[in-house]
Amino acid sequence: MMQQRKFVAVVDDDESVRESLPDLIREFGYAAGGFSSAEEFLASGDLTEAECLVLDIAMPGMSGFDLQRELIRQERKIPIVFITAHGDEAVRVRVRARGTVECLLKPFSDTALLEALQAVLK
Amino acid sequence: MKPEFPTTEVQRLQLCINDLVSVLALPAMWASSEPSEIVRRLLDSLLEMLRLDLVYLRLHEPIGDAPMESVRTVAWSGVPAAPEEVGALLQPWLTADPHAWPPRIEIGTGQLSVVPLRLGLQGEIGLLAVGTCRHDFPQQTERLVLSVAANQATIGLQAVRHLIDHKRLTAELERRVAERTAELSTLNGELRRHISERRWTEAALRASELDLQRMTETIPQMLWSATADGAIDYCNDRLVDFTGFTAADIMGDGWKKLLHPDDVEQTARTWEASVATGVPFHVEARLIHPADRIYRWCVTDALPLQDESGRIVKWYGACVDMHDWKEAQDELRDTQAELAHMTRVMTMGHLTASIAHELNQPLAGIITNASTCLRMLAAEPANVSGARETARRTIRDGNRAAEVISRLRALFSKRSTAVETVDLNTAIQEVIALTATELQRNGVSLRLELADDLPFVKGDRVQLQQVIMNLVLNAVEAMDGVADRLKELTVATEQDGTDRVRVVVRDVGVGIDAAAAAKLFNPFYTTKGHGMGIGLSVSRSIVEHHQGRLWAEANDGPGATFLISIPTRPHGEAPMEPSVAQPVGQI
Numbered sequence: 265m266m267q268q269r270k271f272v273a274v275v276d277d278d279e280s281v282r283e284s285l286p287d288l289i290r291e292f293g294y295a296a297g298g299f300s301s302a303e304e305f306l307a308s309g310d311l312t313e314a315e316c317l318v319l320d321i322a323m324p325g326m327s328g329f330d331l332q333r334e335l336i337r338q339e340r341k342i343p344i345v346f347i348t349a350h351g352d353e354a355v356r357v358r359v360r361a362r363g364t365v366e367c368l369l370k371p372f373s374d375t376a377l378l379e380a381l382q383a384v385l386k
Numbered sequence: 387m388k389p390e391f392p393t394t395e396v397q398r399l400q401l402c403i404n405d406l407v408s409v410l411a412l413p414a415m416w417a418s419s420e421p422s423e424i425v426r427r428l429l430d431s432l433l434e435m436l437r438l439d440l441v442y443l444r445l446h447e448p449i450g451d452a453p454m455e456s457v458r459t460v461a462w463s464g465v466p467a468a469p470e471e472v473g474a475l476l477q478p479w480l481t482a483d484p485h486a487w488p489p490r491i492e493i494g495t496g497q498l499s500v501v502p503l504r505l506g507l508q509g510e511i512g513l514l515a516v517g518t519c520r521h522d523f524p525q526q527t528e529r530l531v532l533s534v535a536a537n538q539a540t541i542g543l544q545a546v547r548h549l550i551d552h553k554r555l556t557a558e559l560e561r562r563v564a565e566r567t568a569e570l571s572t573l574n575g576e577l578r579r580h581i582s583e584r585r586w587t588e589a590a591l592r593a594s595e596l597d598l599q600r601m602t603e604t605i606p607q608m609l610w611s612a613t614a615d616g617a618i619d620y621c622n623d624r625l626v627d628f629t630g631f632t633a634a635d636i637m638g639d640g641w642k643k644l645l646h647p648d649d650v651e652q653t654a655r656t657w658e659a660s661v662a663t664g665v666p667f668h669v670e671a672r673l674i675h676p677a678d679r680i681y682r683w684c685v686t687d688a689l690p691l692q693d694e695s696g697r698i699v700k701w702y703g704a705c706v707d708m709h710d711w712k713e714a715q716d717e718l719r720d721t722q723a724e725l726a727h728m729t730r731v732m733t734m735g736h737l738t739a740s741i742a743h744e745l746n747q748p749l750a751g752i753i754t755n756a757s758t759c760l761r762m763l764a765a766e767p768a769n770v771s772g773a774r775e776t777a778r779r780t781i782r783d784g785n786r787a788a789e790v791i792s793r794l795r796a797l798f799s800k801r802s803t804a805v806e807t808v809d810l811n812t813a814i815q816e817v818i819a820l821t822a823t824e825l826q827r828n829g830v831s832l833r834l835e836l837a838d839d840l841p842f843v844k845g846d847r848v849q850l851q852q853v854i855m856n857l858v859l860n861a862v863e864a865m866d867g868v869a870d871r872l873k874e875l876t877v878a879t880e881q882d883g884t885d886r887v888r889v890v891v892r893d894v895g896v897g898i899d900a901a902a903a904a905k906l907f908n909p910f911y912t913t914k915g916h917g918m919g920i921g922l923s924v925s926r927s928i929v930e931h932h933q934g935r936l937w938a939e940a941n942d943g944p945g946a947t948f949l950i951s952i953p954t955r956p957h958g959e960a961p962m963e964p965s966v967a968q969p970v971g972q973i
Contacts (some may be wrong), residue, residue: 280751280783285778288754291761322743324826349746350827370750374757 269295271313275305276320302326316384322350343384393605402527405435409535421450428457428539438518439463445512464495499523503536541874608705614662614698630676646672646681682709712839744790745824751783808847817855841954845932853925857891857948864895894945
């Protein structure tokens with residue numbers, strides 16, 4: 265059996281993104297799953313499996329940053345690629361400074377995502 | 387030979403002549419005397435002349451101041467001195483013929499020879515009775531003297547009576563003349579008063595007519611009147627000056643020439659209806675105004691004058707030039723629309739981030755799906771079913787983006803006001819859809835309490851939505867600094883009485899104090915660091931344009947509530963059925 269595919273978790277409250285991203289990521293050759301909120305992700309068994317997190321910033325309830333803080337508190341070092349529809353370059357610079365891998369501004373290209381994931385999962 | 391007379395006889399005749407002379411002189415003595423004086427002198431003279439014991443006079447009718455009965459007597463005769471007593475003693479014969487009198491009558495203590503003498507031909511003046519105790523009375527000479535004296539007395543009394551009557555008649559005549567004169571003079575005075583009053587009234591009327599005419603000609607209003615059947619019969623100079631037509635041109639139905647051709651038919655119809663029914667006339671129509679070569683908007687009003695039975699006697703009307711006012715109104719409306727648009731654009735600026743988010747979400751979906759699709763098709767073998775699924779999602783997300791854009795366009799495009807049937811619930815849901823991200827971004831949780839079966843209102847949907855959005859965004863902003871409680875925004879609709887609906891937007895933010903509440907809706911009043919403060923002012927003018935009310939109330943707890951109340955049937959229209967609802971927000 266081949267080495268198991270690395271699992272990428274997508275957390276976004278927007279249905280379009282939650283549906284489309286995992287498919288694309290699977291096309292990249294990874295395993296992927298979608299979660300509609302930070303709480304749902306934390307409660308799932310996939311928490312321990314995830315080797316990378318594609319995380320929306322603005323969500324009802326816990327925001328992307330809240331989840332990032334929670335993961336640090338739980339000492340889980342899952343690399344995070346933030347995605348946001350609110351962002352501009354300034355936001356992007358700020359988010360990168362938080363020690364995350366990448367911050368993609370919606371809408372982003374498939375190659376931008378692939379590069380970000382490859383940087384994390386090399 | 388000379389006849390011989392005895393001396394006594396001669397003396398007797400001489401005495402008689404003397405007596406006659408005295409008697410004949412009597413009238414000279416009593417000339418122009420009062421009747422009582424005539425009576426007194428007659429009686430005294432007879433008593434003395436004929437040496438009588440009794441002289442009694444009784445008058446048939448009163449003559450002047452003479453007593454009805456008078457008596458002269460001598461003290462020793464035994465005859466009573468009171469006339470009534472003598473009259474009573476003579477009573478049995480007073481009315482009898484003088485010839486029937488007895489020769490001797492008992493009067494007082496003795497008997498007297500009494501001679502009655504009628505005064506007047508039929509005794510109509512009265513009766514004179516003379517008596518003496520002598521038996522030979524009356525001698526022939528005495529009888530002569532008596533009859534002459536009676537005649538003299540009759541003549542005297544009659545003359546006096548005539549004089550008295552004459553005086554009485556004269557007095558009566560004078561009295562009547564005076565009375566009549568007084569009457570005439572009163573009448574005359576009255577007549578004179580009437581005449582002067584009438585003159586005064588006429589003068590006043592003339593003055594008043596002149597005054598009224600001056601007023602109608604001078605007053606800076608265009609005035610006219612018409613007959614009961616609607617024909618113009620008067621117009622003042624102002625109307626002539628304004629229109630450049632002569633008064634004669636305007637008479638009858640000539641007024642139609644003054645109107646803009648497009649307004650003639652409608653105005654004529656309204657006028658005919660008023661003339662037929664007596665309903666006050668009111669039209670807005672354009673009147674020709676050659677001075678600046680345009681037709682000017684004028685409001686014409688007329689009221690009927692009715693007689694007591696309610697029949698129309700005449701119509702009185704006035705035209706008022708509203709052109710400048712109307713233009714100002716139009717300009718104001720344009721300005722208001724402009725301002726409303728500006729506010730919307732500012733709202734859009736405020737919402738840019740949210741709008742970008744709304745659009746970026748589906749765009750992200752589109753790009754991701756399209757990329758996936760391409761990759762699936764490029765694989766060996768191609769994953770066709772997967773590609774089909776992702777292509778389908780691409781289309782869905784594309785539609786979703788299009789919807790967002792159409793909503794934005796509907797809300798923010800510049801357009802003139804439009805009246806349509808508006809379901810406020812749907813309108814609110816659309817606003818919420820556009821602001822959902824804004825709410826989320828600010829951590830605001832929304833409670834939507836929309837009433838079922840809410841009646842529709844008539845108005846400009848976009849403007850109403852703008853008001854609601856304005857209130858929602860204000861509420862979000864008001865809760866900006868809130869950290870100790872849930873930032874809850876309530877948007878509710880409800881029936882407000884039978885013919886109004888209400889939109890309630892409640893926040894738990896900083897709230898408003900009473901002083902601020904009064905100024906909230908003033909233009910350029912703002913508590914915000916940014917913004918021009920025209921949002922609420924424009925919102926209120928929009929709501930008032932819908933004959934509604936917009937006001938603010940402080941909450942019992944923290945925050946403020948803004949309320950909109952709008953009638954469901956403006957201008958007395960029938961209530962609108964929900965079934966006529968137009969779909970909104972779609973392209």
